[in-house]
Amino acid sequence: MKRWFTLISLVAVLTLLVACQPKGEVTNAPEATKKEATKKLALIMQVNLGTFSAQYIAGVKEQAEKLGADVTVFTADGDLAKMSSNLDAAINQKFDGILIDHGTKESLTKGVERAKEEGIPVVAFDAGLEVAGVPVLEQNDELLAQQTLQKLKEDSNGKANIVKIWVAGFAPMERRQVAYNEFLQANEGIKEVATFGSATASTALDTQAQMEALLKQYPNEGDITAVWAAWDEFAKGAVRALEQAGRTDIKVYGIDMSDEDLQLMQKEGSPWVASAAVDPTDIGRIQVRYLYQLLLGEAPQDKIQLTPVFVDQAQLPKEQITTAQLSEYIDDWGASDEGYTDSVRKAEEDAQ
Numbered sequence: 001m002k003r004w005f006t007l008i009s010l011v012a013v014l015t016l017l018v019a020c021q022p023k024g025e026v027t028n029a030p031e032a033t034k035k036e037a038t039k040k041l042a043l044i045m046q047v048n049l050g051t052f053s054a055q056y057i058a059g060v061k062e063q064a065e066k067l068g069a070d071v072t073v074f075t076a077d078g079d080l081a082k083m084s085s086n087l088d089a090a091i092n093q094k095f096d097g098i099l100i101d102h103g104t105k106e107s108l109t110k111g112v113e114r115a116k117e118e119g120i121p122v123v124a125f126d127a128g129l130e131v132a133g134v135p136v137l138e139q140n141d142e143l144l145a146q147q148t149l150q151k152l153k154e155d156s157n158g159k160a161n162i163v164k165i166w167v168a169g170f171a172p173m174e175r176r177q178v179a180y181n182e183f184l185q186a187n188e189g190i191k192e193v194a195t196f197g198s199a200t201a202s203t204a205l206d207t208q209a210q211m212e213a214l215l216k217q218y219p220n221e222g223d224i225t226a227v228w229a230a231w232d233e234f235a236k237g238a239v240r241a242l243e244q245a246g247r248t249d250i251k252v253y254g255i256d257m258s259d260e261d262l263q264l265m266q267k268e269g270s271p272w273v274a275s276a277a278v279d280p281t282d283i284g285r286i287q288v289r290y291l292y293q294l295l296l297g298e299a300p301q302d303k304i305q306l307t308p309v310f311v312d313q314a315q316l317p318k319e320q321i322t323t324a325q326l327s328e329y330i331d332d333w334g335a336s337d338e339g340y341t342d343s344v345r346k347a348e349e350d351a352q
Contacts, residue, residue, distance in 0.1 A: 039069040039097065041291065042090035046083050046102035046170075048075040049203060050233050051258035052280045053101075055323065059284025060099060067292055067344075068351030069096075078199055080107040087111035091118055097291045100124035102170060121294035125287050128171035130302075135290050137304045139278045141172045145179035145230070147276040147310045148253040152190075152226050155251060155273070159189040160225045163214065165207060165234035167197040176230045176255065193224060197234055207237025208244075215241065221249045227271075232256035235272060239264050242271045256280070257311055259322045265313050266320055273313045278306045279323060279334055289339030296343045309333045 041064055047053065057073060064071045074090065076083035084107045090098050091114055098115055100108065105128040112131050115122050125137045152160065164180065167173055184190060194214055200206050211227075218224050227242075227250060229235035235254030242250055250271055254261070257277035265272045283306065293300045309332050316329060327334035 039067075039295070040095045041069050041071045041097045041099060041288070042093075042095040043071055043073045043099045043101065044083060044087050044090060044103070045073065045075045046080065047078050047199065048073070049201070050236075051260040052232055052256050055258055055280040056101070056284045059281035060288055061284075062281070063285040063288035066348050066351065067288065068347075069288075071099075077201065080104060083107055084111055087115070091115050091120060094118075095120060097295055098122045099287055099291060100127050100129075102172075103127045103129075104169070104171065105129055121291060123287055123291040123294065125283060126170075126172045128174075132302065133299075135294075135300050135302055135304055137283065137287055137290070137306060138175075139172065139283075140305050140308055141175035142179040144255045144276045144308045145176040146183070147308065148255060148274055149180065149183045149228065151274045151310070151312070152228060152251075152253045153183075153187060156190070156225055158187060161191050161193045161223060162226045162228055163211075163224055163238075164192055164195040164228050164230070165197045165211075165238060166195060166230040167199050170199070173230055180228070180230075193218065197230070199233075203231075203233040204236040204240070207234050208241045209237075211238045211241035212244065215245050215247060224250050226250060227252045229254045232258060232261050232275070232277075235275070236261065236264060239270065239272045247271070257323060257326075262316070262321060262323060262326070265311075266316050266318075270313065275311045276308045277311065278308050279326075281323065282335055282338075286336070286339040289344050292344050292347060293339070293341060296341075296347060298341060298343060300339075304338075306338070307332070 043060055061071050074086035076086055080103065083103050087108065088111055098120055100122060108127060108129055109131060112122050112129060112134055116133060123135045126139065127136060129136050166177060184192065196210050198206065227238045229238055229252060232254055235252055238252050248269065252272040254272060254275040255277065257275050258280060261275065264270055290300050309330060311330055
């Protein structure tokens with residue numbers, strides 16, 4: 001009798017537990033969703049320095065988010081061996097796609113080829129890569145240099161004593177140097193009186209110190225008439241040194257453009273009179289779109305030339321603006337549709 005009572009009690013408890021369960025279809029599989037699982041993208045950077053890099057990363061993340069992807073940034077602080085190691089780590093962690101910012105052919109080719117073998121698409125920006133099936137974005141560095149040097153020539157009537165701030169070891173710098181050498185050969189009235197430059201963890205500050213020392217060596221008006229800076233971090237350092245020394249007789253011509261650069265150019269009496277650049281935020285967006293072309297089975301060209309824009313200080317307004325507003329004053333600046341295809345647009349729509 002006691003056993004029957006126990007059995008009846010157990011059945012009652014089980015019945016009550018089942019009745020209390022939530023209603024719905026029982027399934028062992030996770031609930032299906034309309035959207036594809038989030039993709040993981042790796043951004044492998046040689047350096048992450050200054051506002052240009054910050055705006056470039058912002059562009060990468062903005063476009064990736066629109067496409068339903070997450071981005072992890074690996075920076076090498078200028079160490080090419082570390083950059084190569086970071087690339088290997090991204091491959092080992094099986095990221096869905098890899099973005100590369102700067103670097104050299106020697107440090108990256110082996111890793112990029114391995115990524116291809118693993119089926120991981122790669123798109124690079126300003127890197128010296130030549131691997132079939134790996135698109136490389138460039139800013140047309142020869143034109144960047146030519147635009148700023150031509151303005152320097154016009155402002156000086158073809159006669160100037162200039163300081164070049166430049167560093168080797170970066171693919172875009174090497175290309176800018178080619179254009180610079182050609183310019184000097186074609187313009188005998190323009191003389192290089194000094195050259196320096198190094199990429200460090202504090203490039204702008206180090207450049208400022210070096211420029212201040214150089215100004216003491218050339219204290220007289222006319223000793224130096226212009227500075228040509230092949231990177232905006234160099235230009236920022238040179239501008240601050242000139243302002244500190246009160247040298248209003250020397251003009252600065254730079255390459256690249258960021259919000260911080262604009263602030264310096266718009267400052268009253270600023271020696272920074274011109275620069276040439278591609279919108280860094282837009283570079284990031286465009287690079288992600290090309291990566292998605294590969295992820296979607298498309299085959300973009302291996303070399304992609306982005307068109308630089310010349311920014312003349314004289315065209316800027318008196319009120320402070322950012323690069324997001326620069327298109328109101330400088331033609332062709334800002335967001336472009338470069339890299340979009342029907343498939344990429346659809347992927348973006350599906351991710352929303």
